Amino acid sequence: MEIDDMTPAEERVWRAFSRGQDVDFRESADEDPDRGADWGPERTVRAAVLRALLLSAPQEDGETAALRLGGARITGSLDLKYGDIDHAVRLSHCYFENVPVLYAARLRQLNLRDSVLPGLDAATLRVDGVLRMSDCLFDGPVRLGGAQIAGALFLDRADIGALSAGQPALQLNHVTIGDGLSAPGLRARGGVRLTGASVAGSVDLGQARLEGSGGEVVLDAELAAVEGDVLLRGVEVYGWIGLRGARIEGRLDLSHARLSNPGDAALRASSCTIGEVWLRKSPPMEGTLNLRRAQLDVLWLEPDVVPEEVLLDSLVYTSLTPHAPAERRLAMLRRDGEGYVPHAYEQLTAAYRRIGDDHAARQVQLAKQRRHRGTLPWYGRLWGYVQDATVGYGFRPLRAAGWLVSLLVIGSVAYALHHPQPLKADEAPQFNPVFYTLDLLLPVISFGQEGAFAPADGYQWLSYALVLTGWILATTVVTGITRTVSRQ
Structure with missing residues (x-):
């Protein structure tokens, strides 16, 4: 593209790029980018100009080129697929008319903070540093499946909506994150996919609101590997959480969480390995708690949080907290949807014996024999x-x-x-x-x-x-x- 074809706004961005200077079209710091469709030509930049700038713009000796643009209306489709970009890119507080296409691209760093976009197509994207999308508003899905992010991924307070029912709003399946995933306050209508993801740090979804339609999975982290914690403190989940086969080195914290999926599972954490599971300070789950075949070091489970139905067959835990009378814990075992599960009674007995409460351990064993009696023929x-x-x-x-x-x-x-x-x-x-x-x-x-x-x-x-x-x-x-x- 010839420089003569550019508008004054585009020329300003072009000249600033080679020196890594900021270009901010905003009239005030608290301007709402959701009204970007009304911005005029004085702050409109074509996506084709940005593409040419990132892929072929000349650089000045002794300067670090970077695209630092704020408060712009970006028209057309920013298509950088398969592109290899060595410059930092910041497009904050911007309004995108079309979905940016970053499929299989490599970027040094990308910052879309506070921008409004119709979606993001960035599967298999590679980012050498940090990918920041905090406070972004996405009207369509964010596709980052198979992406490799060397640093952290920030989605703090982002709002993401899927285009159609059954389609995940945030696709992070098989993503590799070298640091952590920070998304406190996230709003996702259509759910989040973390299937097979690998996160070297922690996953923070505190105070997030995840909702689906028709009781679908809204947080799917099957076979995911997280070396830190998975923080779901205060989340609101309308659908079910799937953690089958996941490995979480730290803790799964569901304190103050509201899980609602009546008539189906609320939390499916079967066959997973987790350091600690915290289910505390929350209303009772609306749905089934499935912990079958899970391996836990610490299970922090308050009796008041336990739903009307649980599945505990082959669940193994080393420690059970907080300490509660055997009568309250036995009520949970009586709610097992599979009926009489001897292993669940043995695990609870062992937990009481580890803390020296032999009286409670005997109560559990007595309850086990009484429950077993109901499975015998009349003479038994x-x-x-x-x-x-x-x-x-x-x-x-x-x-x-x-x-x-x-x-x-x-x-x-x-x-x-x-x-x-x-x-x-x-x-x-x-x-x-x-x-x-x-x-x-x-x-x-x-x-x-x-x-x-x-x-x-x-x-x-x-x-x-x-x-x-x-x-x-x-x-x-x-x-x-x-x-x-x-x-x-």
């Missing part, structure tokens, strides 16, 4: 009820002592009032109702009373009942002791 359930009533499946052994004392009193009183007849009067020892009853109750120990006397009528049936009850009590006590010793 019957035997379970007996074990539960007598010694609490071995986790309440003092119950056996109470039963034994009660039966001992009953038998002693009954046989003290009605002595059984001796089998051999000349060989029988002196009758003792207490030790006679103990002989009936204790199947192993013998005091020589039971074999020497024979009760009659109803007292014979009483002896049968005492013998049978003694065997049941002995069996359940031994079972309980064996279980407790094996757990230790």
Whole structure:
């Protein structure tokens, strides 16, 4: 393009480029670029001029060329695909009439802060420094799939809308970010795709609002790898979050978050590996919490945050905080959509034992046995009820002592009032109702009373009942002791 073809505004930008000087067409610092369609020719720059400037403009010796333009209306399509640009580019507070095309381009640095754009087509873009799009307004999707950004990606308070339902607003699938992704206050209508992304720093989406249509995924980070934290503090999510197979070295922080996807999953974090998961200071999720096969070091889960349905099969965690009574934690296990999941009870028991709360651990094990009882045939359930009533499946052994004392009193009183007849009067020892009853109750120990006397009528049936009850009590006590010793 010849320089004679340029408007005064374009000539100003062209001359400033070789020296890296700023060109700012704004009338005030707080000017709203959303009204850029009304800006006149005095601040209009054609995209073709900018393209020629970046790809072929001459440079001055001893100067660092850079495009630093603000407050301009950019007409036409800024097409830099496959371009190799060694200059820093800043197009802040600008209004773009068409979607910039940066497909497979390489830039030293790109700053679009506070600009208004109909979208961005920048898949497989390579940026040697920082990509900054803070406070931008995108009327269409931002496509950065497969991009490589050596520095950080900034999307603070950006507002992005997809063109059609089901289309993600922000596509960052398979992106590689050498630092972090900063997007607090992001607004995305159509969701964010981070599938297979690799982030060397942290991902910050605090106070973001992510919404989809028809219960679709609004934050898809399946198989993503984040070496720092994923901060979702105070987010509002209308749809579901997918983290299947993700690896997060630090913490997944969902404090003060609102997750809403009624009738489906709100958070799917199955088969992922995460340092810490924080679910705290939030209203209950509206939807299912899916943590199946997840590997967590710390699970910070407040009971009030737990939704009506959870999926916890094969979930492994080292520590569970904050400390809460077993009754409140057991309510979560009863909400498991897969029914009775033994592994979930074992994990909760181990968590209580690690902090020395053996009483809570026994309560969890007792609840596990009761839940398991419901899966047995009728005879198994019957035997379970007996074990539960007598010694609490071995986790309440003092119950056996109470039963034994009660039966001992009953038998002693009954046989003290009605002595059984001796089998051999000349060989029988002196009758003792207490030790006679103990002989009936204790199947192993013998005091020589039971074999020497024979009760009659109803007292014979009483002896049968005492013998049978003694065997049941002995069996359940031994079972309980064996279980407790094996757990230790």
